[in-house]
Amino acid sequence: MGNRETIVDPRGPIIFDIRNLWAYYGEKPAVKGVTCKIPEKRVTAVMGPSGCGKTTFIRCLNRLHELSPGARVEGEIFLRGKNILEIDPVVVRRRVGMVFQKPNPFPTMTIYDNVLAGYKLLGIKLRREEADRLVEEALRKAALWDEVKDSLHKRGTYLSGGQQQRLCIARALAVKPEVLLMDEPTSALDPKSTAKIEELVVELKKSVTIVIVTHNIAQAGRVSDYAAFFYLGELVEFGPTSQLFTVPRDKRTEEFLKGKFG
């Protein structure tokens, strides 16, 4: 449409190359022919009005979508050149971690075991020092270490909502994923916890690629380098956040940013 490209390829290394991705619930498509490239070690924000397919889209990227009843995916998603739709989903999910809208620590596990859940649940044995080191490293990365270092053996569910969410981030980071997907990670949190997680996101992109769904335009502006705007299942616009926010190329993006819908 028009003479200006609405899907802009990012500069620098690419981690995900997504081509004509369709995702269905039964017969109904929720993601319609999305094509874009996700830059490595950057934060990409996924925006759009409620029900436009943001969650569905990122759940395709770690093959969680196909677990919903009647769900189906078509197209290609290359992760560093390999189509993840053709490899074992379990392997994909080790490489592409996820943090959910509501914090979901394992209620039967301690903080320590929650962080190591990616190993323990798979029956991977770790030496004591190695486990301690992994836990500390992941909790430090998630900016939670100082708050919990004296209560590592308490249940994860004792923590506040914001702390629980950072525990979930630590749990995802502990298995050393290449990509971290975040689905509205702050929508259930208070402003202070939200600010903490936003800081964390910016810090984390040094080591991991982040794709974050957010309802909050200001948040996308604060944390992201690239932004994707979805509307009714279509990817309407994709480009550097600064560009998308100042000179949106599609009318619908412009209206969304002005708060006309959402």
Place this chain on the structure above:
Amino acid sequence: MRSILWRKFKDRSALLVITVLAFLPALPLFHILYGIFRLGLPAFSWSFFTHLPTPPGEPNGGVGNAIVGTLMLSMLASALAIPVGILSGVYLSEYARGRFGEVVRVAADVLQGVPSIVLGIVGYLWLVKPMGHFSALSGAVALSLMMLPVIVRSTEEILRMLPYTLREASLSLGVNYWRTVIKVLIPTGLVGITTGILVALSRIMGETAPLLFTAFGNPFWNFNPLQPVDALPLTVFKYAISPYQDWIRQAWGASAVLTLMVLGLNLISRILARRLSGDGK
């Protein structure tokens, strides 16, 4: 003024009526408990718990063999019903989407409605007849058929109650579904699943009918599952219809033992259930 008072009066009397009615079902229970313990507790003694039965009129008879038998039957029945019940419950909650799941579910419900004496006949046909003699095992099979639907449905319900986000948390770490079930869902629902098992156990411990032509009864010590055993409900049944005073006294004693066992199980499952609703704190 008068109408307000009148309304207040109506309100109060309605409350009174409801309170009394609510207490009504508890009344027979208290009456039964009172009767059992008043007549049963005096039968308790060292020999009552540790001795074998004696012919009527002979002193120091006990129900030791029946207590051992009841424990053995309960354990065997649990060993059969718990693994199968939990697995079917998991299947119904996690995997069964189509018609087959519905069939299993209906089967469990129907099994729950089958009269217990019929399950005794099943135990007879499956084991007693082919083996040529009565046995604890055949009784345990009949009892496990009674436990099974309770465990299946309670496991299914508990697992269904767990939020989907819990499964997602595990799956997103690259853990496959089966490991997620074993390592996350069952441990998280363990208190509830255990409660279901205890409820099932307390239901079967007092059953007489399924044992009549399976475990059959045995006046001697028996620790072999392939031989007939006694059980407390069988003792109660046999002694209570006898004309002998001391046997009748022991029937009350055996009832009291059974009642205490069942009450104990109920209490434990209640404490567990409270822990469950208190989010496992």
